[in-house]
Amino acid sequence: MTDAPTISTKGARFDFASFFRRYAAVAALVVLLAFNFAVTPNFASWQTLNVNMTQVATIVIVSVGMTLVIATGGIDLSVGSLMAISGALAPLIFLSAFGRAYPLLGDLLAFVIPVAVAGLFGAFNGWFITRFKVQPIVATLVLFIAGRGIGQVMTNGNLQVFKNPIFQFVGLGRIFGVPFQVVIMLILVAAAAWTLRRTLFGRQVLSVGGNERAARLAGVPVASVKRWVYAVSGLCAGIAGLVVVSINSSSDANLVGLGMELDAIAAVAVGGTPFTGGQASVVGTLLGALLIQLVRYTLLANGVPDAAALVVKGAIIAGAVWSQQRGQTS
């Protein structure tokens, strides 16, 4: 009755700010593609697409978990280190006496165990955060530092070199010409987007990020939701670690996943997921990662050095954050 007018005006007004925030990455991507088709030699080729998709796949896989974490209002700095652990563990398994004796079982376990271990470390992050009410950035800093150490201790700091076609299918194989890691990436993006939209868990993730106190008072198991989110982030990092060592045919716990946490956070930011939690777009994250990758490729393909590409990457992130700010204030 008395309050009807405010509702109708607000509901009907076109929200330019949120439209801009949501589609800024898409628009930038379209512009970049158009530029490349016009300028970059040999851009419109299957190979260019494959190169770009292959390079972006690991970032996207990690970013999917990161998106869920950020949707709860948290952050996960440990993903790069968890990649190193998973990447170090896999060759240890299939190169072991047991792995050589039973190659098929060894290869299977070399997939399952590292990913599970990374997931458990992720669950540890979640437990640490919820049990002791530690800020996520501090709690995950623990494994960010210790994780890489754990990976090096497992391998005695040695570089593990290997050639194992079955295991390496994860990084080098193709399905109908599409690189296998790209397939994994697309499946994970689709699964996460669907989970956020349609499942109880997804809705609870967003409600915890949207208003944790209200969610708790409505009976949402806040602590368990958070633990699962960090566990999923760990699982994603574990998969990404396997992809990276497969591509390299070697595992160096010192280098696998180095700086990945920042690339993933950047992809989420550019993709339009606010860091305050409560809203998330996995597809946006995919677009964000593609945008960053394409900018880098465009600059390199046109002879701009990598160092300059980093500056441009920073500028994109700044631009994304700026557009988010606009979305919030207006």
Added chain:
Amino acid sequence: MSPNGPLLVMRDIDKRFQGANALVGAQLEVQAGEIMAVVGQNGAGKSTLIKVLTGAYKRDGGTILFDGQPIDFASPQAAQRGGISTIYQEINLVPFRSVAENIFLGREHKRYGFLDWKRMNAEAAELLARFAVDIDVHRPLMEFSTAIQQMVAIARALSFKARLVIMDEPTSSLDEREVAVLFDVMRQLRAQGVGVIFITHRLDELFQVCDRVTVMRDGRTVATSRMADVDKLRLVASMLGRDLEAVREGSTGFSAASGGAGEEVLSANGLHIGRKVRGAGVEVKAGQIVGLAGLLGSGRTEVARAIFGADPPGAGNIRLMGRDVAPREPAEAIALGVGYCSEDRKADGIIPDMSVRENITLGILPLLTKFGVVDEARQREIVDRFMSRLAIKASSAEQKIRELSGGNQQKVLLARWLCMDPKLLILDEPTRGIDVGAKAEIQSLIRELADQGLGVLMISSELEEIIEGADRVFVLSDGRTVADFPHSAVNAAAIMAAMAHDATATVPGVEHD
């Protein structure tokens, strides 16, 4: 300098926020060497008045004279330099730095360009000694109790040569002994000719330490009086804006109570929660609206949250649905059939960026899933049913809840619980900040639900709501249940008398421990 005039005169102060009047011609006068209490209900304008004084807010009208001079501070820092210091409820000092550093923060003594620690430590110790506080000023502030930290804040205020000290609910986190120390300090300030403004919700404290009291209500100054000339009952009546007898009848959406109470759904007694609740109890039967009345700070919300498992009590018994269970988490209480609409919709109720649909089904969602996937058809069916039943006005179920009016947000939160078919619903200030039309709708809905067998525990600061709505009323005062009235015995005078109640007296029918 005007040695005989009042230290502070605030006259006809107006302040508006986006068209809403927060202060309307408010007055405040403090003499040097006087402790002036400022009291009022939530939203009465006490803190707005203080913020206008210290320059945190710009006033829209009125004059402020300090020591006879007109003043207009740009910020609390400027006010501090001008001789007006504020001690906040949460102490805003630096916990990791030493006591002396905290006292001199921002205007450290220097010698040859270096910090003169010797002098600062000596002066800090001397300042604290004035309050008989003898502590090692080299130690970090966080090693000391809240009370001592408050003394440090006061010492800091005095080191600014403060002539007026404002204390905003300084006693809320102190125990009785610490409160006594603080009062000693206040009396010393008074003896030194400093003016003190003391804001508190505890009426007992006023009579212990204050010289005069200013009562505020709805942004106005409604009374100023010497402490010796008032009693608690008069204070309560003037805070609530009631003549002791007259309460408008028929001003709420509650129809007369039907009376038919069923089985007990809640029984709590001897609850102790932190320092705020010290022996509270309530009882609710199916089909009954039970009012929980009390002044701000009497522990009403704490009791509600304890029953709901949000902040489990330190001691006491809680029986829900006839079973002895003290829920440790809201989820446990919900499983037993309890719902809770909190007082602060924004902080504890809505998920602002989610739709009306999702906000309604937030609690029931686990029951609407198959293998973890939300059954959207059933979800929509429930949402449609409750949106029309509660007449929730939104452009669609997909509109974000933060875009709705307060009344509609409250209805969504009610729907969140009602769709789970609870046996007990705890409503904390269910109609606060809601326009008149929606208010009456919500009140009649609550009655209708109770008639259908729901047990309701309703906290309200509005006497009409309690008097007309409740079948039974419990009154809390200073964390204790001090009265229990059946509907027939409920009237404004009785409730106000109980609110102002001296906690030591006994009330028939209520257990004390």
